Amino acid sequence: xxxxxxxxxxxxxxxxxxxxxxxxxxxxxxxxxxxxxxxxxxxxxxxxxxxxxxxxxxxxxxxxxxxxxxxxxxxxxxxxxxxxxxxxxxxxxxxxxxxxxxxxxxxxxxxxxxxxxxxxxxxxxxxxxxxxxxxxxxxxxxxxxxxxxxxxxxxxxxx
Numbered sequence: 778x779x780x781x782x783x784x785x786x787x788x789x790x791x792x793x794x795x796x797x798x799x800x801x802x803x804x805x806x807x808x809x810x811x812x813x814x815x816x817x818x819x820x821x822x823x824x825x826x827x828x829x830x831x832x833x834x835x836x837x838x839x840x841x842x843x844x845x846x847x848x849x850x851x852x853x854x855x856x857x858x859x860x861x862x863x864x865x866x867x868x869x870x871x872x873x874x875x876x877x878x879x880x881x882x883x884x885x886x887x888x889x890x891x892x893x894x895x896x897x898x899x900x901x902x903x904x905x906x907x908x909x910x911x912x913x914x915x916x917x918x919x920x921x922x923x924x925x926x927x928x929x930x931x932x933x934x935x936x
Contacts, residue, residue, distance in 0.1 A: 826919075834894050834917040842891040843917035845901045851884040853909025860904060864888070867900045872922070883911070891922050 797805070805817060814820040833839050851857060864871050870892035877885045888904075890897050894917060901915040 830917060830919045833919050834898065834915070838893045838895045839919060840892060840921050841894050841897065841917040841919055842889075842921045843897065843915060845888040845890060845897075845904065845913060845915045846885070847888075847905060847910055847913030848879070848883055848885050849907075849910040850882055851878075851909075852882045856907055856909040859907055860886075863900070863903055870896060870900055 805820070808814075809817055809820050812820065814823070830841075834841065834843075849856060849860075864874065870890050872889045872891055874886055874888040876887075879885055890900065892900075897917060898915065901913065904910070905913040
């Protein structure tokens with residue numbers, strides 16, 4: 778075993794190979810350059826993690842963190858009240874949100890969420906299904922936030 782191979786294994790890296798059509802390899806190499814990755818492996822690792830997260834988002838119920846980004850017409854009667862009611866209903870999963878006013882009576886809102894993947898999907902569908910919401914996208918990652926509040930940390934804070 779070479780030093781390079783032993784060093785890679787100690788970092789949890791495993792060498793693999795894949796057979797690709799020539800055009801796909803050219804496209805991959807161009808993407809490495811265009812996106813500024815140091816090599817093919819770094820780009821492939823990022824792409825694979827994105828696919829794993831997308832799969833888990835749709836087919837598992839793992840605890841995940843992510844964002845729901847949506848654009849809506851803020852002058853739609855009752856829309857902001859309805860969105861706020863839904864956010865309060867799901868206060869355990871919705872950690873925070875921020876809004877930016879856009880042109881033409883539109884608002885861009887980003888909501889930070891954490892919870893079971895299927896629950897976050899359901900909440901996102903509830904929010905996006907309202908009249909006046911123009912577009913939205915849920916992006917989940919298979920990482921999660923540290924606990925914000927636990928009884929243990931609360932008792933330590935009062936000491």
